[in-house]
Amino acid sequence: MQYQYNLKPVTLYVSAQLYEKYQLQAQKQGRKTAELIRNAMQDYADEHFKTKNSMKDIDFSRTVTLKAGAQDFLSDDSWKEDFTSGRIKL
Numbered sequence: 147m148q149y150q151y152n153l154k155p156v157t158l159y160v161s162a163q164l165y166e167k168y169q170l171q172a173q174k175q176g177r178k179t180a181e182l183i184r185n186a187m188q189d190y191a192d193e194h195f196k197t198k199n200s201m202k203d204i205d206f207s208r209t210v211t212l213k214a215g216a217q218d219f220l221s222d223d224s225w226k227e228d229f230t231s232g233r234i235k236l
Contacts, residue, residue, distance in 0.1 A: 158183070
């Protein structure tokens with residue numbers, strides 16, 4: 147992970163023991179302590195700050211296998227509006 151732009155300086159209060167662990171690990175890896183902390187924050191954000199996709203973001207053509215006759219139904223786009231407009235909740 148590289149952070150070249152758009153960095154905002156922040157102040158964090160952590161225990162001395164935790165910070166020392168980060169310092170030791172950074173030294174072992176030949177990296178900066180701040181880099182490890184940024185990576186840890188990014189990993190946490192990636193895991194816990196996920197955005198939910200709406201139905202209109204899903205490409206159904208790649209997620210389902212169609213049975214015979216279903217293609218005719220799906221080629222009529224009128225049903226899609228019901229799902230993407232929110233009128234039908236799953």
